[in-house]
Amino acid sequence: MQGNLTRYVDDELAREHVVQLGAHYSRDEVVHRFEKLEEWVGRYHKTNHDGTVLTPALTRYLSQKSAFEPLLDHLSHLRDETRNGRFELSNALQRDLEFRRFEYEYTRILEPLTYELRGRYPSPLSTMELYRIFIALEELPKQVEEECRLDERQGAEVKRAAFEAAGLVNFLQDFRSQTPREILVIGNDRFGRQWFVEPIEAYLQDGFSVEYHRVRSGTSTRMSVPSPFPKSTVARLSREMPHVVVVDGCHAPARNDVVPLSRGLRAFGHWFVVFNDLRCEGDVRKLGGEAGFPKNYLRALKRWHEYAAAREFIEEWVTPGPTYRIASWAPEMTDLVQMGDEPIARDPITFAGDRPLAILANPIVYRTEGDDLPAALRGTTPRYFDDPEQHVADEVLFGFGPFGLETRRQGISTEKFARTVQRHIKAELKRIL
Numbered sequence: 001m002q003g004n005l006t007r008y009v010d011d012e013l014a015r016e017h018v019v020q021l022g023a024h025y026s027r028d029e030v031v032h033r034f035e036k037l038e039e040w041v042g043r044y045h046k047t048n049h050d051g052t053v054l055t056p057a058l059t060r061y062l063s064q065k066s067a068f069e070p071l072l073d074h075l076s077h078l079r080d081e082t083r084n085g086r087f088e089l090s091n092a093l094q095r096d097l098e099f100r101r102f103e104y105e106y107t108r109i110l111e112p113l114t115y116e117l118r119g120r121y122p123s124p125l126s127t128m129e130l131y132r133i134f135i136a137l138e139e140l141p142k143q144v145e146e147e148c149r150l151d152e153r154q155g156a157e158v159k160r161a162a163f164e165a166a167g168l169v170n171f172l173q174d175f176r177s178q179t180p181r182e183i184l185v186i187g188n189d190r191f192g193r194q195w196f197v198e199p200i201e202a203y204l205q206d207g208f209s210v211e212y213h214r215v216r217s218g219t220s221t222r223m224s225v226p227s228p229f230p231k232s233t234v235a236r237l238s239r240e241m242p243h244v245v246v247v248d249g250c251h252a253p254a255r256n257d258v259v260p261l262s263r264g265l266r267a268f269g270h271w272f273v274v275f276n277d278l279r280c281e282g283d284v285r286k287l288g289g290e291a292g293f294p295k296n297y298l299r300a301l302k303r304w305h306e307y308a309a310a311r312e313f314i315e316e317w318v319t320p321g322p323t324y325r326i327a328s329w330a331p332e333m334t335d336l337v338q339m340g341d342e343p344i345a346r347d348p349i350t351f352a353g354d355r356p357l358a359i360l361a362n363p364i365v366y367r368t369e370g371d372d373l374p375a376a377l378r379g380t381t382p383r384y385f386d387d388p389e390q391h392v393a394d395e396v397l398f399g400f401g402p403f404g405l406e407t408r409r410q411g412i413s414t415e416k417f418a419r420t421v422q423r424h425i426k427a428e429l430k431r432i433l
Contacts, residue, residue: 002012024065035070040072049104050064055096055131082404089139089400098405102134102398103127105405109396134150140399140408148420154391158421160365162428163376165196167331168363169203169433172245173353178352182242183207188264189214192248194418195385196363198424203433209242217250217264219397222340224263225270225306227313234317237275241322241356244272245329249383252366253338259330261341265360269293269326270301272358274310276323277302292326292358294344324358325349331365385421 002029025033044051052058062071078094081087088094109125125133150158176183188196193212197204204210211287213228220226229237238242250262277284284298293301301307327349328337336343351357366382367373385391394411 018331036068036072037062040075044100049101051100052097053100053103053127055099057092057096061093085402087400087402087404094404095135095400096097098400099131099134103130105407106130106133106398109407137399137405140397140401140406142277143408146412148392148416150420150424154421155424157380158378158424159428160193160380160382161385161421162199162425163374164331164363164365164375164433165199165425166429166432167365168196168247168361169200169429170205171329171361171363172200172208175243175245175351179243180354181356182209182240184237184242184244184269185210186244186246187212188246188248188262188268191262191383192246192385194388194422195425196247197250199422202426203429204323214263215267217248217262217267217340220263220267220340222266222308222342223301223304224267225274225301225304225310226267227310228268228271230315231317233315234275238279238318238321241324243357243359244324245359245361247361247363249362249364249386252382255332255343256340256366258336258343259328259332259346259362260364260366261328261335261360261362263373264364266340269339269358269360270307271310272324272326273298273301274314275318277311278315278318278322279323281320283322292347293339297344322356324356327351327357327359329359329361331363332367385418388418388421392417 009431010079027405041054044167058075061075064071075093078091082094082098087098105132155373165252172183173283174186185197185208187193187210189212189265197210197212201210211233213233215228236242246265246268248262248265250260250265253260273292325347327347329351333346335346335348338344349357351359364382365377368377368380369380392412392414394409394413397410399406399408
């Protein structure tokens, strides 16, 4: 039983104190106490952020020579008091019942990469190191909201972002005027969502619908096949076949004769290959010359395990029928498209008519010089607002309040900065459209 309990105890923090739990009692009483403690602690497993780690203060309290159940009942009472807004920082027991929450949240919020890569637990700091930080925490003041103001440089970059977003609006509205099909616009979360699709939602009314899904470019490879859509979206694509325009941005290409598309957009394209495969029941002859990718590229893709997994994931939602023609769009078109890392020939398509299209769109203008460069682009930088957290400084502060462990944000959050920039982009769009 004690062996089971050790998963709630850190060697450096409190292991020696746990031994004292049975110092005054017979073997049967020791077993009984450990069983009760195991039952009580096990109500919230240690990997749950509301769990309990036995700290020195808690184990000393439980080691006193007294009936055991009332001791546990008192700890439960203190936990309930905290949940009901009656936390007392001066009470070491009530404080230490919050330690597991701190250990979990401190690692998740302040060490997110380590948190993800190491499977949530243990944290990059030792339990003892975290406990020393924890017991030094103080009461927190009330949250103070700070105003977000854009500087002169950011104001200039807003004009570029609005110019590019306006180009996307013009493309979509022109396309809509030349097709009987509805157009589903998908903003890839987060660049395509934040800086292109959300700011133009007001211009996507009749004949448009908007969704947001996420495929990470940073983890997408040449053979990646994601499953970004829920059942409702997949079923709608199979049933209605709206045109689809997936919007995202990417780094500037190393050469000027290509239309650059992000690795995320390429992965969306792979998904439509899977969808088409199911629609034509595996008969590639039905696709004609409209597969969207070179033949050998597709042969390799179909021999990759993610392709099979994505196909199995959606096959019950997709019925045989017409397929999508995969195309690309950018403000300045060229004969080549750089799909992530590799240039391929661009399908010279006209954006009109009833043939269902899946369009991978990058609205960024990468040119920064030239006599014909629009004024809004002069002296500005493509993708300036990518990684918006680089433009603001905010910090999560840990401490205590009426509900035990609490946090406050200090500075301007990434979310607030993004909304502020979006508000300025929308205002500029009203001026230029």
